[in-house]
Amino acid sequence: MQPINLQLASYSDLFMLIAALVYAAAFILFALDMANSSKTIRALEAELAADTARQPEGQLVGAGVGTVPPGQGPTAGTAGAGTGPELVDEDMDYLGTARRPVANVAVALMVIGVALHAFAVIARGMAAHRVPWGNMYEFCTTGALLVAAVYLLFLIRKDIRFLGTFVAGLVVIMMCAATIGFPTPLAHLQPALQSPWIVIHVSIAVLASALFTLTFSMSVLQLIQHRREARIRAGGSTRPAFMQLVPSALSLENWSYRINAVGFVMWTFTLIAGAIWAEQAWGRYWGWDTKEVWTFVIWVIYAGYLHARATRGWTGERAAWLSIIGFAALVFNFTIVNTYFPGLHSYAGIPE
Amino acid sequence: MSQQDNVRVARDERTREDRPQKPEVELPSLGFTGTLRFMWTQLTSMRTALMLLLILAVAAVPGSLFPQRPAGPEIVQDYLEQNPVLGEWLDRFQMFDVYSSVWFSAIYLLLFVSLIGCVFPRAVKHAKVLRAAPPRTPRRLSRLPEHGTVMLEPAGPSPAAAVDQAATYLRKRGYRVEVREEPDGGASVGAERGYVREIGNIVFHLSLIGVLAFMAVGSLLSYSGQKVLVEGEGFANTLVAYDSFTPGSAFSEDRLVPFSMSLKSFDAVFDRESQTHYGQPLDFTAVMEVQDGTDGEPQERILKVNHPLDIHNTRVYLVGNGYAPEITVRDGNGDIAYQGPVVAQVQDQVYTSLLVIKAPDAQPEQLGFVGFFLPTAYTGEDGVAVSIDPDLYKPELNLNSYYGDLGLDEGVPQNVYVLDTDDLTELNSRSVDAGGITLTPGESYELPEGKGSISFDGVKRYVGLDIHHDPGKWGVGFFAILALVALIVSLFVRRRRAWVRGTTGPDGSTMVEYGLLARGEDFGLREENLALRRQFERMWPVVAPVDPQNRPE
Incomplete structure (x- = not known):
């Protein structure tokens, strides 16, 4: 077994901390941008007004080919000042030249954070000559990297800057949990984890968790937006201003459905790959070990979520709750089950 | 009740839910x-x-x-x-x-x-749909969620020709198409694609039944058991050889695959470089000698964690290991009352191992010992010895001894790893004058009151093996993977319908209307609309739209 490169490992630890700090800065800027929403909205409205003056019939997106304009639901855009024209695209495409300098700096910081973070994660793997997800510290840091990276990948095509505060916040929490909650010095894998299946089973599990983390933030926003839309329909206030920069509840729901569907397929894969590995390691593909129970529970909750989308009366708010409950079970499975429940998957690696 | 009825009833039920509650008298x-x-x-x-x-x-x-x-x-x-x-x-x-x-x-x-x-019912319905032609063209395509109209220049094709060309294009895009003549002289094409989405959905759900069915098969035909093997010991795959055995409900002894194996040697490697994980296990390797059947050639095979031995679908797994100190117990008459390796149960990371020795044959009194085996013993200031390393650097036995009736003669089964000391008299322990027994390999100890002696002859290693046979797992695996593939199909293949109608416009030139309808979740319908429109503009001389409302981008 090749010795561990301690020099590289300490660089990894250092860069992990720097990345966490950069993410924290991004989080603060995203939050500032959120607090400054009214200003952004005024600028957007001014721009829209100028646009409308130039092009009298102009919807920003060609509602051409005779389609129904991508609507905010029946009435969301009609009541109250500041909700007249649509400020954000329902398909989350980038609109016009809307300037959100603070948010843009935050995005730039996220990019820098991901680069540093990626170095830290890869360096950790290289230092030990193995995949960098062998204990809880490593699941957590690799998971946080994937959450941030998936978010940035979406950002290339879709304007989901409104998610920034939540994503950066969750990433910071994950980094803190890793470095403060489960700090683990770099070491070789114990025999039970020495299998090619750790590459397949755990990587997809972490990726699925990253997707569920994104949909969790979207579902929370969906619930807030849903209530706000109901309030506006009842003639109430349009506050919080920030939510005007967030797409409609329906749009959020559709997007979290699309991402959850991908996450569900990955989770199904995780379950099957885990069962195959369990057969190779312990002789049975399924044994209701605590970790297996919770993986199954999460699978069933998200299966319920997919069914809810096709059930009358269960779309919208209830589906969003299922998505949130699914994520809560995921977090529970990772934190509490790993550390407090006895079972065969006790690989937390936290030194006593 | 036919399945068709179910579908209909189900639909009625749906509408019933929407209506206000009816009085219960109905x-x-x-x-x-x-x-x-x-x-x-x-x-x-x-x-x-x-x-x-x-x-x-x-x-x-x-x-x-x-x-x-x-x-x-x-x-x-x-x-x-x-x-x-x-x-x-x-x-x-x-x-x-x-x-x-x-x-x-x-x-x-x-x-x-x-x-x-x-x-x-869905499968039956879909089987019918698969044999049927795509649905008829709705009268008003403009009511569909995605639709559009293109006007062709007079030089363009006739309505029927345009519809034919549109049908060819749709077929190329994976649609099943049917061109129909319209009563007013024009023509239309009805098209549908993504039938496999519903097939995926049905196959996914049926695969879950397959998984469950083969799990049931497994619980009938499978068996599993445990066996602890000390270095040099052998095992033949018969019921009596197992330490514990869990048969499936339809198990019979002739289902046991005949083979035998023995543990030649076992080696554990612990981390000696890391400061933080010093002594953490890095590798366990058991060298086994396996004999296939009763007269096969013995073969040496390596058994590791995550790498089971496979003997005709019976698999042997390395699930544990530890130390088995070799002990000789002599009774008060000087006769050997017990001799051999004693499997000690590992308690922690440094292999502090719990050890129980029962010598019911000892005369005049039966003897019992309980205590710890420490692979690397360290005695602290309080006089208590603990193990500080999993390797055999300074092996030591720390035992208490007892005499009396071990309770083995009544025929009640006992746990070999537990000594019930309630009815026994203490000979050695830290609380009596004689003190506890401390032995290093090669040492002997004379028990007080002439009750006998105990000697620590050496240390062997043992492995804990799980032996599993589950013929149902292949079926479970097949249906699980089928379910995954079908799930992907059912979630990501888009099922949609398209209609294109060609008519003669008021000015005598051809007008083409089209519409799209998603079946199930489909977020790409708008892109499909744009793709169709781009293709029409490429195929035909399309009149530039009059107002900006009619442009796609």
Whole structure:
């Protein structure tokens, strides 16, 4: 077994901390941008007004080919000042030249954070000559990297800057949990984890968790937006201003459905790959070990979520709750089950 | 009741839900068959399936909160002893056998009945759809969620020719098409694609039944057992050779694959470089000698964690290891009352190992020993020895001894790893004058009162093996992977319908209208609209739209 490169490992630890700090800065800027929403909205409205003056019939997106304009639901855009024209695209495409300098700096910081973070994660793997997800510290840091990276990948095509505060916040929490909650010095894998299946089973599990983390933030926003839309329909206030920069509840729901569907397929894969590995390691593909129970529970909750989308009366708010409950079970499975429940998957690696 | 009826009833049921509650007096008019039909409709509705799914998720949780008998009956026994009142109630509700409990089984069986009742009618319906032509063109395409119109220049093709070309293009895009003549002289094409989406959905659900069915097959035909082997010991695959054995419900002894094996040597490697993980296990390797059948050639094979031995679908797994000190016990008459390696149970990372020796043959009094084997002993200031390393750097035995009736003669089965000292008299321990017994390899100790002696001859290693045979696992694996593939198809293949109608416009030139309809979740319908429009503009001389409202981008 090749010795561990301690020099590289300490660089990894250092860069992990720097990345966490950069993410924290991004989080603060995203939050500032959120607090400054009214200003952004005024600028957007001014721009829209100028646009409308130039092009009298102009919807920003060609509602051409005779389609129904991508609507905010029946009435969301009609009541109250500041909700007249649509400020954000329902398909989350980038609109016009809307300037959100603070948010843009935050995005730039996220990019820098991901680069540093990626170095830290890869360096950790290289230092030990193995995949960098062998204990809880490593699941957590690799998971946080994937959450941030998936978010940035979406950002290339879709304007989901409104998610920034939540994503950066969750990433910071994950980094803190890793470095403060489960700090683990770099070491070789114990025999039970020495299998090619750790590459397949755990990587997809972490990726699925990253997707569920994104949909969790979207579902929370969906619930807030849903209530706000109901309030506006009842003639109430349009506050919080920030939510005007967030797409409609329906749009959020559709997007979290699309991402959850991908996450569900990955989770199904995780379950099957885990069962195959369990057969190779312990002789049975399924044994209701605590970790297996919770993986199954999460699978069933998200299966319920997919069914809810096709059930009358269960779309919208209830589906969003299922998505949130699914994520809560995921977090529970990772934190509490790993550390407090006895079972065969006790690989937390936290030194006593 | 035909399946077609189910579908219809289900649809009626849907509309019923929308109406205000009707007075209850109408219920009795359903009659017996009506009530059954109503219950069946309820059971197979999506809402019930969703409820059952959520209940299943909740019902699975207690199995992770309470110890489960299949995983460790002795842990359940401990729990029951520590929580006599609560434990009894939990046991009454089968909380220690959650996954074979009546209520858990009821939930998943209901779920599967609901699934069958939902999926079979859908399969029958889809089989009909697969044989049928794409649906007829609706009169007003502009009512569809995605639609458009293009006007062709006079030089463009006739309505019928344009529809033909559109049909060819749609077929190329994977649509099944049917061109029809319209009553007003024009033509239209009806097209549908993504039939495989529904097939994926049906196959996914049926695969889950397959998984369940083969799990059942496994629970009938499988067997599993444990065996501890000390270096040099052998095992033949017969019932009596197992330390513990769990047969499937339809097990018979002739299902045991004939083979034998012995442990030649075992080697454990511990981390000696890391400061933080010093002594953490890095590798366990057992060298086995395996003989296939009763007269096969013995073969040396390496057994590691994650790399089981496979002998005709019976698999042998390395699940544990530890030390077996070799002990000789002589009784008060000087005769050997016990001799051989004693398997010691590993308690922690540094292989502090619990050891129990019972010598019922000792005369005049039976002898018993209990204590710890320490691979690397270190005696602290308080005089208590502890192990500080898993390797054999300074092996030491620390034992208490007892004499009296071990209780083995009554025929009541006892745990070999537990010595019940209640009826025994203490000879050696830290609390009596004689003190405890401390032995290093090669040393002997004379017991007080001339009760005999004990010597520590050496240390061997042992492995804990699990032996499993489950012919159902291949079926489970096949259907699980089929389910995954079908799931991908059912979620990501888009099922949609398209219609294109060609008519002669008021000015005599050709007008082409088209419309699109998604079946199920489809977020790409708008892109499809744009793609169709781009193709039409490429194929035909299209009149530039008059107003900006009619432009796609």
